[in-house]
Amino acid sequence: MINQDEVFVITEDDILKPGDKGKGKGPRAVPAAKGARGAERSGAADETVAGNAAPSRAGRRRRNPAAASTLSLFLWGLGQLYNGDGKLAALFLSCELLILAFHYFLFMTWDRIRTFAHLFFVNEWELMLYASSIDFCVIFFMIYNVAQAYRGAEARGGRFDGLHRPIVSGLASLFVPGWGQLLNGQLGKAVFFLFSFFVQVYLVVLYRLSPFFRILADIEPRQFLLNRAIKIGMAVLFVTALSWLMSTYDAFLVARYTRRIRA
Structure with missing residues (x-):
């Protein structure tokens, strides 16, 4: 049975070689907590990049x-x-x-x-x-x-x-x-x-x-x-x-x- 709290990660090998199931390859189940933490880290990184870009744009004001x-x-x-x-x-x-x-x-x-x-x-x-x-x-x-x-x-x-x-x-x-x-x-x-x-x-x-x-x-x-x-x-x-x-x-x-x- 598949647990509803699991998140499946599909790698490149799973797409290129779909017939290798059962040989240790295939989608890997990752706990939902880890997936959530990864999403949080990704969101934090995006906010950091946006925060760094905003001052640089503000510092380069348009000149006439x-x-x-x-x-x-x-x-x-x-x-x-x-x-x-x-x-x-x-x-x-x-x-x-x-x-x-x-x-x-x-x-x-x-x-x-x-x-x-x-x-x-x-x-x-x-x-x-x-x-x-x-x-x-x-x-x-x-x-x-x-x-x-x-x-x-x-x-x-x-x-x-x-x-x-x-x-x-x-x-x-x-x-x-x-x-x-x-x-x-x-x-x-x-x-x-x-x-x-x-x-x-x-x-x-x-x-x-x-x-x-x-x-x-x-x-x-x-x-x-x-x-x-x-x-x-x-x-x-x-x-x-x-x-x-x-x-x-x-x-x-x-x-x-x-x-x-x-x-």
Whole structure:
């Protein structure tokens, strides 16, 4: 007689070789208490796995790439901090503070630096070239800071398709070219327009606050180089200003088009 409290366990051999009954093989009777304990252990294991998975999902909150890149655009490292990467945020913020301190030091002590450089046969024009090369590296680093915050947020929150708000995107690019493209989820366009904008700002600062014109006048008294530099600078400013308008129009148009498709 089969006891109702017994649980039969069917193994793989019982299925593959059903004719071997009576040879020590076949379903084995297991007491119901053992089966119940096994079920309890299995349920406890499932609860443990689910409990461990829940905090990990909670710890990886979705991040908005538009918000992260916007924060890093105005303050280095702030977007990385928003993404939960505190060490990288501290690195970017420290770099920004050092760069600002370096430029302030150059602006306040340029005459002393020029006098000291003459001791090593380095003229003022060469000093200006060195400083300009550093500034262009800073521009690329600024753009990398924004792009890294954007990609970091995408890695945590998935692909970003844009805000689909034409007015907001257009006004953002009118204020800072490339910002509206970030809000639209177009990082490639944003990098291009941001580079144009930073170059434009750099040229304005170079012409207005640096001794650039005086140095060119000292090098060539006939002012041929000075006039050539002014013409080249005006052409670059015109192109970057045109890209400013293109950025505004593109941000508004793309946001309106994607909103229609989404609707």
